[in-house]
Every structure is written in C-alpha cells, then in structure tokens.
Amino acid sequence: MKINKLILLLVSALFFFSCSDDDEIINRSEVETPITVKASFNYTVSTTDPYIVVLQSTTESSVEYQSFWDFGLGGGVVSDDAGIDEVRYNEAGEYTVTYYTIYDGLTTIATQTIIVDENGVCPDGFCGSGETGSLKDAAATFSVGTITRASWVKAGGKHTEILKKEFNNITSEYEMKMNVMYPSQGNYDFSAADAMVNFAQENDMNVHGHALIWHNATPSWVDDFAGTNEEFEVMVKDYITTTLTRFKGKVRSWDVVNEAFEDRSGNPLRNSVFRQKMGDDYIKKCFQWARDADPDVLLFYNDYNMASSTTKRAAMFKLVDELGDLIDGVGAQMHISYEGPSKANIQAVADGTVSRGLKLHFAELDIRANPNEDITSLTNDRAQEQRAKYKEVVQIYNSIPLENKFALTVWGVRDNESWLIDFWGNADWPLLFDSNYNKKAAYFGFLEGLQ
Ligand code: G3I
Numbered sequence: 328m329k330i331n332k333l334i335l336l337l338v339s340a341l342f343f344f345s346c347s348d349d350d351e352i353i354n355r356s357e358v359e360t361p362i363t364v365k366a367s368f369n370y371t372v373s374t375t376d377p378y379i380v381v382l383q384s385t386t387e388s389s390v391e392y393q394s395f396w397d398f399g400l401g402g403g404v405v406s407d408d409a410g411i412d413e414v415r416y417n418e419a420g421e422y423t424v425t426y427y428t429i430y431d432g433l434t435t436i437a438t439q440t441i442i443v444d445e446n447g448v449c450p451d452g453f454c455g456s457g458e459t460g461s462l463k464d465a466a467a468t469f470s471v472g473t474i475t476r477a478s479w480v481k482a483g484g485k486h487t488e489i490l491k492k493e494f495n496n497i498t499s500e501y502e503m504k505m506n507v508m509y510p511s512q513g514n515y516d517f518s519a520a521d522a523m524v525n526f527a528q529e530n531d532m533n534v535h536g537h538a539l540i541w542h543n544a545t546p547s548w549v550d551d552f553a554g555t556n557e558e559f560e561v562m563v564k565d566y567i568t569t570t571l572t573r574f575k576g577k578v579r580s581w582d583v584v585n586e587a588f589e590d591r592s593g594n595p596l597r598n599s600v601f602r603q604k605m606g607d608d609y610i611k612k613c614f615q616w617a618r619d620a621d622p623d624v625l626l627f628y629n630d631y632n633m634a635s636s637t638t639k640r641a642a643m644f645k646l647v648d649e650l651g652d653l654i655d656g657v658g659a660q661m662h663i664s665y666e667g668p669s670k671a672n673i674q675a676v677a678d679g680t681v682s683r684g685l686k687l688h689f690a691e692l693d694i695r696a697n698p699n700e701d702i703t704s705l706t707n708d709r710a711q712e713q714r715a716k717y718k719e720v721v722q723i724y725n726s727i728p729l730e731n732k733f734a735l736t737v738w739g740v741r742d743n744e745s746w747l748i749d750f751w752g753n754a755d756w757p758l759l760f761d762s763n764y765n766k767k768a769a770y771f772g773f774l775e776g777l778q
Contacts, residue, residue, distance in 0.1 A: 367386050367437045368439070379413055380413070394406075394427060399441065421440055423440055470735075474500040474739055495531070498736055503523070504537070504544035534577065536580065536582065537581075538584070552604065568616055572620050583628065618653055629690055630660065647685065660690050663720070665709065689724050695757050696709050696757060721773050742755070742760070744758075
C-alpha cells in the first residue's frame, strides 16, 4: 500500500477517535524527540462572498511535514497538496474544520468550528455582523425584480421578507395573464392581480404587467371563440382597454404580446387565435389599444431565445421597428444556462435594443446549473460557474446607457420554486437563493456584476 494511502488511513482513523475544539497533540511514536510540528490554522471570510472561507495554515515547523484538511462537509480528508484554500458553506449550520500535520509518525491536529447563519459565515464565530446590502440598493440605476403570486404576498413570511429587502419590482408569475384575469366572456377576475398590485403599492415597488396576449395563457373560451372575427377584435380591444384602465398609475409597464414568433426555421409568427382572427397586424393593433388606454404606461414586446437565436432576434427587432413609437421596450426573457448563450450574443440583444432607443428588460432571468444532468447536487465548482454567468449577465445589463435601463427580473426567488424543475423534469438550482432562502454564490455573482 502506497505511503500516501497509509497516511490518509492513519489520519482518518485518528479523526474518528479524537476531535475537539482545542489543538490536540497525539504522539504516534514513543521517541522523546521534541515536538517540531504543531498544527494550527486560521480562516478569514471572503470579501466577495460571505459563505466562503479562506483557510490558512499557521503551523510553524523547522521540518518538512505532510498536512491534510477535513472541511467538515463530509467529503473526507483532503491533502494540503491539493491546494484548496477556499471552501463555500452553502447552508446555515456549524461545521468542524480539522487540520492535520504528520511528521515522522507524529500527528498533530487543530480544529475550529465554523458557524454559518443566513448572512453567511460568522467571522471568528460571532454571528450577526455579516449583514450585507441588497440587490436593489446595489443596482441603484435600474429596478431589480422577481416574480410572485397572490397567495405568496398574502402569506407573508420569508418570501415577502426577501421581496421587500432585495427587490423593488414584481411580476406576477401567472395571475396577470388573460386566462386568469378574463376567465369567461364579460367576466373579469382581477382579485389575484389586485392583491399583488396592492402589495407593491404598500411596499413602494413597481409592477411589471405580464402578459396581456400570450398563446400559452389564453382562456379556452377565447381559443374557441364562437363569434365573428370582428366580434373577436372588439372583445380583445375591450379586454386590453379594461385591464390597462384598471391598473393605470399602478402598473408601470406591460408585456402587451409575449412569444409571438415560432422557433422553427424562418421564425414565422405563431398561428395563434389572435393572428387567425385579427390578421398578421394583430400585434400592432394590441399595442395601439394599450397606448390609447394608458399613454403613460411602458409597453413591451417579450420573448425568449433572443440571445441564443440570431434569426429570432432579427425577427423580433424587425417587429419592433414596425411598431415605431407604439413600443417602449424589449423584454428578453433570459432563460439561459451556465454554459450559454455567449456573452457576445447576450450583448447583441442589448446593443440592438439600445441602438433603437428602447428600454431593455432582462425579464425572466434564470441560469440552469444542470442542463446536461451531470450533477445530482449543486457542487461548489458548478455554483461558481453559475455565479460567473450571473455576473456576466448583470454586467452587460449594468453597462447599457441609463436611458435604456428599466429592470432586471429573476424568474423566482428560491431554487425549488423554479418552473424549470417541472419543465425539464430534472434537478436544478437556477436562482439566487437556495430552498432555505440562503443566498447562493449566484447572489454574489449578481452583486459583483453591479460593481
Ligand atoms: O397555483 C396553482 C394551484 O393552486 C393549482 O392547484 C394548480 C392547478 O391548477 O395551478 C397552480 O397554478 C399554476 C402556476 O403555474 C403555479 O404552479 C398554473 O396553473 C400554471 O399555468 C402556471 O404556469 C406558469 C406558466 O408561465 C403559464 O402561465 C408558470 O408558473 C410560469 O413560470 C410560466 O412562466 C412563463 C412566462 O410567463 C413566459 N415565459 C416562459 C415562462 C416559463 O414557461
């Protein structure tokens, strides 16, 4: 058996028989040689991510010795030669870090307990001093948004606590769509929308209305509309006018139309019931009715794959050009992954929007950490790659001119509530907070993008 493995076994065996918060010295041989190696280490909390500690051996010795770490994460013993000196503690708790030195059969051990709370690692074990700022305060020149639901704002608790602390813009995840607000002809139901709009007004937040017209959230009575095309058009105009009039002065912006283009070759307009019954210029008609109902509200076109598909992006910008002054902004959803789209393609969305003098909304940002289903938990390495992608996206957004800034919305607060889990049917951790509402590395990547 190689000497290294023998040492690791020896160290591991020792760990199971002795572990305390004090430095311990275990003499593995009877020699009377003076102790020349005494394990010790310290740690500091990373300045860019309070969940990361930087470990530093402070062992003084006149001889060469071998050394090993156990980070207290259940991953076993790691040789110091591996060069790992930064460790992230993703979840609140107490972790025992153990450092071993071995010289000439003599093992010395140093242990320290690292305490992690909701703000990160407690410096020197003292919690409560790690308060960080917030995303909305760090953004300063644009709104930072996320999605919510009527039941969540009514329930209060940690969800609304984080909404109020970190965000100043909310989007209804699904309750301000036609199938919820207009369940049957002539019968509007704004109760859920009202709950979220009232919450936003009480907490000095803006509301982004999403989405007036979307083929995937059209009530069945509209899809199966029994009247004439003219009657259909009157109904749609009434719906848009009624909705915008109701929320005038309370909802700052609306996605008038969402996802009008196919993904297939040529990116034609989807053959939705709106296109079938109102013609190819249905989009322009809807924007006009919205503009007429509320001249002050900001009107957006919203779609996905704007960064990953150059042809779809071109089709969208062609539509935007045809809408002229009826449109105020472009919503690029940004459902992306840690692997892509590329920085250049994301930048192209920003450039095309800015060059047209329009507002840009990164409207539904989430970043898949597990698109290839190659991990079963969010590893530190993958968390850091996701963090880097959040930083990149936020940097691109934060670099556009002030007049084109509007909002950057993440599509959810905590990982386990993301639509992506059900949609792709595999484990993923796409958002800024974990399922216990702890800030992830991704959260700090977002903050780094603002620096
Ligand atoms: O909360 C109710 C629950 O009480 C009820 O028992 C259950 C069964 O009816 O429905 C639940 O609501 C569902 C909701 O998601 C919450 O899970 C709605 O039926 C369902 O339609 C809704 O799906 C939303 C979807 O849009 C369709 O509106 C997703 O949450 C939402 O993340 C998704 O978001 C879309 C954007 O609007 C546009 N871009 C793509 C994005 C992802 O598809």
